[in-house]
Amino acid sequence: MDTIFALATAQGRAGVGIVRLSGPDAHAVAARYAGPLPDTRRAVRRPLRDERGDVLDDILLLTFGAGASFTGEDVAEFHLHGSIAITNAVLALLARTEGCRLAEAGEFTRRALENGCMDLVEVEGLADLIDAETDAQRRQAMQVYSGGLSSRTEGWRDNLIRAAALVEATIDFADEEIPENVFPEVEDIVARLTTEFQREAAGVAQAERLRSGFEVALIGPPNAGKSTLLNAIARRDVAITSDIAGTTRDVLELRTDINGLPVTFLDTAGIRETDDTVESIGVSRARQRAEAADLRIFLEPIADLEARGDDIRLLAKSDIRTGDGFPISAKTGAGVAALLDKVGQILQGRLQHVGAATHLRHQIALSTAAEYLLAAQEDLVDAELRAELAAQNIRGAISVLDTLVGRIGVEDLLGEIFSSFCIGK
Numbered sequence: 001m002d003t004i005f006a007l008a009t010a011q012g013r014a015g016v017g018i019v020r021l022s023g024p025d026a027h028a029v030a031a032r033y034a035g036p037l038p039d040t041r042r043a044v045r046r047p048l049r050d051e052r053g054d055v056l057d058d059i060l061l062l063t064f065g066a067g068a069s070f071t072g073e074d075v076a077e078f079h080l081h082g083s084i085a086i087t088n089a090v091l092a093l094l095a096r097t098e099g100c101r102l103a104e105a106g107e108f109t110r111r112a113l114e115n116g117c118m119d120l121v122e123v124e125g126l127a128d129l130i131d132a133e134t135d136a137q138r139r140q141a142m143q144v145y146s147g148g149l150s151s152r153t154e155g156w157r158d159n160l161i162r163a164a165a166l167v168e169a170t171i172d173f174a175d176e177e178i179p180e181n182v183f184p185e186v187e188d189i190v191a192r193l194t195t196e197f198q199r200e201a202a203g204v205a206q207a208e209r210l211r212s213g214f215e216v217a218l219i220g221p222p223n224a225g226k227s228t229l230l231n232a233i234a235r236r237d238v239a240i241t242s243d244i245a246g247t248t249r250d251v252l253e254l255r256t257d258i259n260g261l262p263v264t265f266l267d268t269a270g271i272r273e274t275d276d277t278v279e280s281i282g283v284s285r286a287r288q289r290a291e292a293a294d295l296r297i298f299l300e301p302i303a304d305l306e307a308r309g310d311d312i313r314l315l316a317k318s319d320i321r322t323g324d325g326f327p328i329s330a331k332t333g334a335g336v337a338a339l340l341d342k343v344g345q346i347l348q349g350r351l352q353h354v355g356a357a358t359h360l361r362h363q364i365a366l367s368t369a370a371e372y373l374l375a376a377q378e379d380l381v382d383a384e385l386r387a388e389l390a391a392q393n394i395r396g397a398i399s400v401l402d403t404l405v406g407r408i409g410v411e412d413l414l415g416e417i418f419s420s421f422c423i424g425k
């Protein structure tokens with residue numbers, strides 16, 4: 001097994017830069033360049049010298065023992081002054097060191113997984129945590145990372161193992177007398193978990209949206225004030241505005257954070273019939289993006305674009321108009337904060353159905369497990385005759401749960417999961 005190393009902190013100039021080593025030689029290499037090792041988990045200040053004895057930096061040295069580190073292996077950390085020259089010199093020194101090599105993307109985490117320090121779901125949670133940009137994203141990632149789904153899965157698995165064992169007992173003892181009728185309990189477990197898996201799977205779509213960010217489209221005819229509203233939301237001049245109808249052609253994206261939710265507002269071309277080739281491309285893009293968005297804000301109704309459930313209908317330019325709709329004046333700013341609150345509330349409301357499952361991979365696994373259990377429910381209708389099939393289907397659901405947490409079939413999934421990791425994680 002190689003000893004791997006990488007810069008664990010971000011590239012570039014910073015107060016501190018941390019180089020992490022993991023593997024069988026991690027401690028020996030640390031001792032060779034930074035003097036005698038302190039006890040594990042005790043930080044000491046040391047000169048870090050290259051092979052000629054030249055001091056590269058004055059560092060904080062920290063070690064972790066195998067079995068009590070992030071990767072499960074011996075680990076050493078060099079806390080360097082975060083200068084580009086220092087980190088480069090230290091990385092070059094380690095690259096020249098026999099038995100050491102630069103880690104691949106995600107390799108530290110992969111070792112943690114292989115050594116049983118984390119399961120697959122926790123690895124996904126860690127990736128989400130590192131990618132999190134808003135508070136709600138951080139909370140969701142933290143819940144996955146800290147094992148919410150993993151422990152739920154453990155519980156489900158225990159229940160299903162019991163259900164399968166009960167059914168199998170009726171097969172094994174078929175000729176003898178069975179002490180009691182076990183099927184009501186089995187039916188109960190299977191029915192309960194079917195519902196639970198379906199409910200969990202249904203929440204994933206919105207959890208995915210929270211990770212990728214919600215899109216909210218500003219829609220209306222030309223000159224309705226969409227671009228002026230976008231600028232008011234941004235509090236700066238993002239979009240060109242004018243009293244000329246057809247000013248906006250491309251879709252403009254504005255990333256915002258509304259009460260911890262990642263929300264991208266889309267300013268779009270005013271929707272109308274037009275002979276102008278470029279404008280008509282803009283209009284069809286506006287329609288497409290409006291269709292796909294999580295929420296639409298209509299500055300004025302559009303005849304052939306139906307508003308859906310939560311979509312918001314504005315009374316735009318409320319400083320010069322009266323009528324129905326949520327009053328907004330992008331010009332004076334009146335109503336803009338209230339509109340953002342409303343958008344935040346609507347999107348937050350959609351997250352209430354998010355459970356412990358948050359990735360498409362979880363959704364697929366839980367839906368598949370639910371299908372096995374539905375089949376088992378059918379078998380149980382005729383339990384005396386079809387006990388064997390019922391047991392098989394319950395076992396099928398168990399093995400899907402095992403794949404979910406990476407107990408089996410991990411290799412197939414690793415490439416995909418680790419593709420999102422950076423070097424040093």
Ligand SMILES: Nc1nc2c(ncn2[C@@H]2O[C@H](COP(=O)(O)OP(=O)(O)OP(=O)(O)O)[C@@H](O)[C@H]2O)c(=O)[nH]1
Binds near residue numbers: 241243246316
């Ligand atoms: N009085 C008033 N005028 C506004 C308001 N919002 C926009 N306007 C004016 O309405 C005109 C059109 O504004 P835009 O923001 O360019 O409208 P748009 O919907 O983006 O137009 P297109 O990009 O052409 O589809 C400009 O002259 C704005 O100054 C408002 O709240 N009050």
Ligand SMILES: [K+]
Binds near residue numbers: 245
């Ligand atoms: K305009």
Ligand SMILES: [Mg+2]
Binds near residue numbers: 227247269270
């Ligand atoms: Mg515009």
